[in-house]
Amino acid sequence: MTNPFIVAQLRIWRLMRMPDEEAGAAALRAAATAAGHRIVEVHGPAGEHGLTLAWQQPSPLTPKDPGGPPGGTERDILTLAACLHLCWPDPDQPILPGVASTLDALRDALKSLGVQQVIPSVNRLSAWGYLETDLGDGTIRLGPAVATWTDTEIAQLRRQHATLPGNEDAGRA
Template identity: 85%
Template sequence: MRSMTNPLMVAQLRVWRLMRMPDEEAGVAALRAAAMAAGRRVVEVPGPAGEYGLTLAWQQESPLTSKDPGGPPGGTERDLITFAACLRLCWPDPDEPLLPGVASTMDAVRDALTPWGVQQVVSAVNRLSAWGFLETDLGDGTIRLGPAVAMWPDTEIAQLRRQHATLPGNGDAGRE
């Protein structure tokens, strides 16, 4: 990381979305400074094995904040409801931290969405993964919450905690 220029470090993190935590504190400090110069901030993201990674978020003062506030993804209704099911499955206990959450599977997502009349979820999961809201592992077929979730404001997470039981994948929630 030392040989990279500050703008290159930020660009690399934007492309990768999630970067392994540098071994040296000086590397983290350099990345934070580079992000700040670009109107961004670095957010630590806990991983499933207790490790941490880094991702970028907008600074609160950024004029782009209103256009990119964090929070749920855009996209189609199918994208949103698929994400809601993944959120419920990967975050089964709203009293626990949102990240790292737990792993789920495509089959569990399909099962959670059947009562909602949603059957085709692969393309939605692929889009959500490309946007950074989910991480998928083709090797073992797991789905996890992605680094974009780490950028959500505490107020939105608190609201999700209150509405957790209404998300798809919770028994009869959403059935009409």
């Protein structure tokens, strides 16, 4: 499999296992750089390591953009903000892997803001890689796309964590 193909595959899958050899990882980084991306290591909830793609330059998908993701609605932005609070309850800890929460806790967190339908936003945020969901049991986690946010963006989220919609004690799974 060629490295450009692997980069394309990584764009689709959002997350891939670490290559077994450093030469494979170096080739993947070079292919990503040639495509205007960089490789970011992601740590999963069970301690596993994977790779995801991030833009080399700031992207319109970063949290500092007040417009949100392309096609994103105010509901999508509020949903992501509530998930950040629920799945990242301690801003002094790394944003990933975070903790699992539930759709019920998300609904409760957004009820006071007048958001009643969360599934469409959860589905969009999952498709964009910001969330990982199991709609079978209602579990929600932060997805690999949040690993692409810069240290500056994470620091800003840490400072504003208390203002995110949600309740620290709600919905931990």
